[in-house]
Amino acid sequence: MNNEQIKDLLLDIRNSELDFSVTLSGKESKRVNGLYKPESREIILHNKNFNNDNQLIYTAIHEYTHHIMNEQIMQNSGGKLTLNTSRSHTNAFWALFHELLVIAEEKDYYKLTLEESPELEEVTKKIRTEYLEKNGQLMIEFGKLLMEAHKLCTDANIRYEDYIDRVLQLPRQAAKTITAVSNANINPAVGFENMKLLASIKNKDKRIEAEAELESGKSYDTVRNMMKRKSKEVDEKTKLEKEKQRLEKTIAALKTRLEIISDTLEQLG
Numbered sequence: 001m002n003n004e005q006i007k008d009l010l011l012d013i014r015n016s017e018l019d020f021s022v023t024l025s026g027k028e029s030k031r032v033n034g035l036y037k038p039e040s041r042e043i044i045l046h047n048k049n050f051n052n053d054n055q056l057i058y059t060a061i062h063e064y065t066h067h068i069m070n071e072q073i074m075q076n077s078g079g080k081l082t083l084n085t086s087r088s089h090t091n092a093f094w095a096l097f098h099e100l101l102v103i104a105e106e107k108d109y110y111k112l113t114l115e116e117s118p119e120l121e122e123v124t125k126k127i128r129t130e131y132l133e134k135n136g137q138l139m140i141e142f143g144k145l146l147m148e149a150h151k152l153c154t155d156a157n158i159r160y161e162d163y164i165d166r167v168l169q170l171p172r173q174a175a176k177t178i179t180a181v182s183n184a185n186i187n188p189a190v191g192f193e194n195m196k197l198l199a200s201i202k203n204k205d206k207r208i209e210a211e212a213e214l215e216s217g218k219s220y221d222t223v224r225n226m227m228k229r230k231s232k233e234v235d236e237k238t239k240l241e242k243e244k245q246r247l248e249k250t251i252a253a254l255k256t257r258l259e260i261i262s263d264t265l266e267q268l269g
Contacts, residue, residue, distance in 0.1 A: 095225035136188025143182020
């Protein structure tokens, strides 16, 4: 693939109004597979690092994600380039990257097929069933034991926090999280890290929705970003509803005051 072919492919995955260029360096790099320069809007790919186009496209989409994020920053800042000095690989970045990868797969530009390696398929199955799921189930049972220990500490007039700190030598937040996971009735097959994410969702319906997304193959970052976006939407709706209530009260008070003034004027002739 050449520079223009890669650029056309990226634009077909997701269009960008902000122009950019793609450069195959013709080199091998031990530090990075590619990079994005926000000032010049240039995607550089060290193509000697890759064994095939599939690997190249993966990195190209990664760097293109930086470009899309850069475009969003410029749109939000009125066209000004605001270089973010914090880490660039945020949850929002990974969520967008995975979204673009899915589109690339649907368009047959990129593939993640385990079928081509029966050995990898077997290892993946073992990881999911014997480690991710078993660990998730183990944490559910762990949480139940912690709740039992809490009750026994109370019965014995022992501070549960001291028991957690100095007997189990377990960070308090970890104990709290494990207990929350145990209480949330989550499918252990999604793995403990995803279970922690789901347990943090207080609304049962939203938690079930997020769990379904994970079970369908969505990444941790994609689901986490979806949760944050919906939470923000809810917060905005709540804010507008409260403002509406305040305005309605103000309008009602002004109407009452207007009626009083009108009556007074009539009496004054």
